[in-house]
Amino acid sequence: MILVSACLLGENCKYNGGNNKNEKIIDYLKDKSYIAVCPELLGGLPCPRTPSEIKDGKVYFKDGTEVTKEFKLGAEKVVELLKEYDIEEAILKDGSPSCGSKLIYDGTFNGKKINGMGITAKALKNFEISIKTEEDF
Numbered sequence: 001m002i003l004v005s006a007c008l009l010g011e012n013c014k015y016n017g018g019n020n021k022n023e024k025i026i027d028y029l030k031d032k033s034y035i036a037v038c039p040e041l042l043g044g045l046p047c048p049r050t051p052s053e054i055k056d057g058k059v060y061f062k063d064g065t066e067v068t069k070e071f072k073l074g075a076e077k078v079v080e081l082l083k084e085y086d087i088e089e090a091i092l093k094d095g096s097p098s099c100g101s102k103l104i105y106d107g108t109f110n111g112k113k114i115n116g117m118g119i120t121a122k123a124l125k126n127f128e129i130s131i132k133t134e135e136d137f
Contacts, residue, residue, distance in 0.1 A: 001033050001034065001035060001085045001086050001087045001088065002029065002032055002033065002034040002035075002087070002088070002089045002090065002091060003034070003035055003037060003078070003081065003087050003089070003090040003091070003092075003124075003129070004025070004029065004034050004035070004036050004037070004090070004091045004092075005020070005036075005037070005038070005091065005092045005093040005096070005099045006036040006037055006038040006041075007019045007020040007021075007038065007093055008020050008021065008022045008025050008091060008093055008134060009021065009022075009025070009026060009029075009036050010026070011036060011038065012047065013038040013040070013041050013047050014047075014048075015040075015047075015048060015049050015050070015051050015052065016048050016051075017047055017048035020093055020134070022134050022137065024134075024137035025091055025134060025137050028091075028137060035081060035085060035087075037078055037081065038074075038098075039071070039074030039075055039077070039078050039098040039099065039119070039120040040052075040070070040071065040074055040098050041074070042073070042074040042077040042078065043069075043070035043071055043072070043073040043074030043075075043077070044070050044073060044074075045067065045070050045074075049061075050062050050063055050065070051109065052067055052071075052097050053097055053104070053105040053106070053107045053108070053109060054097050054104055054105070054107055054116065054118070054119075055106075055107025055108075056107070059071045059097050059119065060107070062109050068119075071097060071098055071118075071119040071120075072119060074098060074119070074120060075098070075119045075120040075122075075123040076123070078120050078123065078124070079123050079124070079127070082124075082127055082129070087129060088129070088130065089129065089130045089131075089132065090121075090124050090129050090130070090131045090132070091131075091132045091133070091134075091136075092118075092120070092121055092124075092131055092132070092133060093133070093134065094133035094134065094135060095113060096118050097118050097119065098118045098119055098120045098121070099118050099120055099121055100116065100117060100118035100121055101117055101118070101121040101125075101131040101133055102115065102117075102133060102135075103115060103116065104116040104117065104118055
Protein backbone atom coordinates (compact mmCIF):
# COMPACT_ATOMS: atom_id res chain seq x y z
CA MET A 1 0.00 0.00 0.00
CA ILE A 2 1.22 3.49 -0.87
CA LEU A 3 0.36 6.64 1.08
CA VAL A 4 0.00 9.69 -1.19
CA SER A 5 -0.42 13.41 -0.57
CA ALA A 6 -3.99 14.02 -1.74
CA CYS A 7 -3.06 17.29 -3.44
CA LEU A 8 -0.77 15.37 -5.82
CA LEU A 9 -3.80 13.39 -6.99
CA GLY A 10 -5.74 16.55 -7.82
CA GLU A 11 -7.72 16.91 -4.60
CA ASN A 12 -8.29 20.56 -3.76
CA CYS A 13 -6.78 20.51 -0.28
CA LYS A 14 -3.80 22.82 -0.78
CA TYR A 15 -3.65 25.87 1.53
CA ASN A 16 -5.06 28.12 -1.23
CA GLY A 17 -7.89 25.74 -2.08
CA GLY A 18 -6.12 24.35 -5.13
CA ASN A 19 -4.07 21.23 -5.76
CA ASN A 20 -0.70 20.00 -7.04
CA LYS A 21 -2.05 17.42 -9.49
CA ASN A 22 0.76 15.35 -10.95
CA GLU A 23 -0.12 13.15 -13.93
CA LYS A 24 3.11 11.14 -13.64
CA ILE A 25 2.21 10.11 -10.09
CA ILE A 26 -1.38 9.34 -11.07
CA ASP A 27 -0.07 7.18 -13.91
CA TYR A 28 2.41 5.42 -11.57
CA LEU A 29 -0.43 4.53 -9.19
CA LYS A 30 -2.80 3.12 -11.84
CA ASP A 31 -2.13 -0.54 -10.98
CA LYS A 32 -1.25 -0.06 -7.31
CA SER A 33 -3.14 0.14 -4.03
CA TYR A 34 -2.91 3.54 -2.39
CA ILE A 35 -4.57 5.83 0.11
CA ALA A 36 -4.74 9.61 -0.33
CA VAL A 37 -4.29 11.85 2.71
CA CYS A 38 -3.96 15.51 3.59
CA PRO A 39 -2.43 15.70 7.07
CA GLU A 40 -3.40 19.35 7.43
CA LEU A 41 -7.08 18.59 6.90
CA LEU A 42 -6.80 15.52 9.15
CA GLY A 43 -5.41 17.87 11.83
CA GLY A 44 -8.52 20.03 11.63
CA LEU A 45 -7.30 22.90 9.50
CA PRO A 46 -9.69 24.38 6.93
CA CYS A 47 -9.31 24.63 3.17
CA PRO A 48 -8.47 27.19 2.09
CA ARG A 49 -6.25 28.24 4.97
CA THR A 50 -3.55 30.76 5.71
CA PRO A 51 -0.10 29.72 4.39
CA SER A 52 2.07 28.10 7.05
CA GLU A 53 5.77 27.45 7.50
CA ILE A 54 8.06 25.86 10.07
CA LYS A 55 10.33 28.01 12.19
CA ASP A 56 12.38 26.73 15.13
CA GLY A 57 10.53 23.40 15.04
CA LYS A 58 7.07 24.96 15.32
CA VAL A 59 4.50 25.65 12.61
CA TYR A 60 3.02 29.10 12.16
CA PHE A 61 0.44 30.68 9.91
CA LYS A 62 1.70 33.72 8.05
CA ASP A 63 -0.19 35.92 10.54
CA GLY A 64 1.90 34.47 13.40
CA THR A 65 -0.71 32.07 14.80
CA GLU A 66 0.97 28.86 15.96
CA VAL A 67 -0.62 25.73 14.47
CA THR A 68 1.92 23.10 15.53
CA LYS A 69 -0.79 21.24 17.46
CA GLU A 70 -2.93 20.80 14.34
CA PHE A 71 0.05 19.67 12.25
CA LYS A 72 1.07 17.12 14.90
CA LEU A 73 -2.50 15.83 15.14
CA GLY A 74 -2.58 15.35 11.36
CA ALA A 75 0.74 13.47 11.51
CA GLU A 76 -0.59 11.27 14.33
CA LYS A 77 -3.65 10.39 12.24
CA VAL A 78 -1.44 9.47 9.30
CA VAL A 79 0.69 7.27 11.58
CA GLU A 80 -2.52 5.53 12.71
CA LEU A 81 -3.03 4.55 9.06
CA LEU A 82 0.30 2.71 9.18
CA LYS A 83 -1.22 0.41 11.78
CA GLU A 84 -4.39 -0.10 9.76
CA TYR A 85 -2.81 -0.65 6.34
CA ASP A 86 0.41 -2.30 5.20
CA ILE A 87 1.99 0.95 3.99
CA GLU A 88 5.47 0.49 2.58
CA GLU A 89 5.92 3.70 0.63
CA ALA A 90 4.81 7.32 0.71
CA ILE A 91 4.68 9.90 -2.06
CA LEU A 92 4.61 13.31 -0.44
CA LYS A 93 4.47 16.92 -1.65
CA ASP A 94 7.90 18.40 -1.07
CA GLY A 95 8.06 21.90 0.39
CA SER A 96 4.96 21.36 2.52
CA PRO A 97 5.23 21.97 6.28
CA SER A 98 3.47 18.61 6.65
CA CYS A 99 4.78 16.51 3.78
CA GLY A 100 8.11 18.06 2.81
CA SER A 101 10.73 15.32 2.99
CA LYS A 102 13.71 17.06 1.42
CA LEU A 103 12.82 20.75 1.41
CA ILE A 104 10.60 23.04 3.47
CA TYR A 105 10.11 26.79 3.42
CA ASP A 106 12.42 28.61 5.84
CA GLY A 107 9.76 30.20 8.07
CA THR A 108 10.14 33.76 6.74
CA PHE A 109 7.29 33.55 4.19
CA ASN A 110 9.65 34.92 1.54
CA GLY A 111 9.53 31.86 -0.73
CA LYS A 112 12.97 30.59 0.30
CA LYS A 113 13.34 26.81 0.71
CA ILE A 114 15.84 25.06 2.95
CA ASN A 115 16.75 21.44 3.60
CA GLY A 116 14.32 20.01 6.10
CA MET A 117 11.32 17.81 6.76
CA GLY A 118 7.68 18.53 7.47
CA ILE A 119 5.88 17.23 10.54
CA THR A 120 4.24 14.22 8.86
CA ALA A 121 7.31 13.31 6.82
CA LYS A 122 9.38 13.19 10.03
CA ALA A 123 6.80 10.96 11.67
CA LEU A 124 6.85 8.55 8.71
CA LYS A 125 10.65 8.50 8.67
CA ASN A 126 10.55 7.25 12.28
CA PHE A 127 8.68 4.19 10.95
CA GLU A 128 11.23 3.66 8.15
CA ILE A 129 8.67 4.28 5.40
CA SER A 130 10.28 4.88 2.00
CA ILE A 131 9.43 8.47 1.01
CA LYS A 132 9.38 9.84 -2.52
CA THR A 133 8.44 13.30 -3.75
CA GLU A 134 6.99 14.55 -7.03
CA GLU A 135 10.59 15.19 -8.12
CA ASP A 136 11.18 11.42 -8.21
CA PHE A 137 8.72 10.99 -11.10
